[in-house]
Amino acid sequence: MAKYVNVISRDYGSWVFLGEILTNLSLSPSNPHTSHCGTCTRCIEACPTQAIRAPGVVDASRCIAYHTIENRGPQLPTQVANHLHNWVAGCDICQDVCPWNQRFAQPTDVAEFEPYPGNVAPPLEDLATLTEQEWNQQFPASALRRIKPAMWRRNAAAALAAQGVDMSAQQSNSES
Ligand code: SF4
Numbered sequence: 001m002a003k004y005v006n007v008i009s010r011d012y013g014s015w016v017f018l019g020e021i022l023t024n025l026s027l028s029p030s031n032p033h034t035s036h037c038g039t040c041t042r043c044i045e046a047c048p049t050q051a052i053r054a055p056g057v058v059d060a061s062r063c064i065a066y067h068t069i070e071n072r073g074p075q076l077p078t079q080v081a082n083h084l085h086n087w088v089a090g091c092d093i094c095q096d097v098c099p100w101n102q103r104f105a106q107p108t109d110v111a112e113f114e115p116y117p118g119n120v121a122p123p124l125e126d127l128a129t130l131t132e133q134e135w136n137q138q139f140p141a142s143a144l145r146r147i148k149p150a151m152w153r154r155n156a157a158a159a160l161a162a163q164g165v166d167m168s169a170q171q172s173n174s175e176s
């Protein structure tokens, strides 16, 4: 297990999908997953909110990924909002710096796993005023539907506010 608490594959790093198969076959369990980190602490040092409190211990209340995807409150906590680094749907900083990903991550060859073309690095200003109708058009069958329109607006506005851009006037015209 990674110190940022993901499974690390020696063949692919941690950017993998986890799946499951339901069966009535009697199967023998494989050996428990082992740690491949050694003395590396890159992810702990790179996390902008100090969410990795100890190897294998991530404090969700400090984690950008948790708050941008799961927190449905009207505001992000200040210590998270001030350190978004433009992340508005999850956060991959700890995985970006991981040597297992830098050496072994591979792009997918499954077309269905590719993002919708219009959703690659969309302008934060557009997300900060995302309407219900635009959300339905942009994320028709996407895991990103987990992030509701008001959450997109909140996250993008917080990322812009960290750059000194105030979107409150434009947001007052958006649907809730
Ligand atoms: S996802 Fe981002 S905020 Fe969360 S532990 Fe990793 S680097 Fe830190």
Ligand code: SF4
Pocket: 001, 002, 003, 004, 036, 037, 038, 039, 040, 041, 042, 043, 044, 094, 097, 098, 099, 100
């Ligand atoms: S960055 Fe280093 S410490 Fe963190 S999970 Fe990867 S190998 Fe382990």
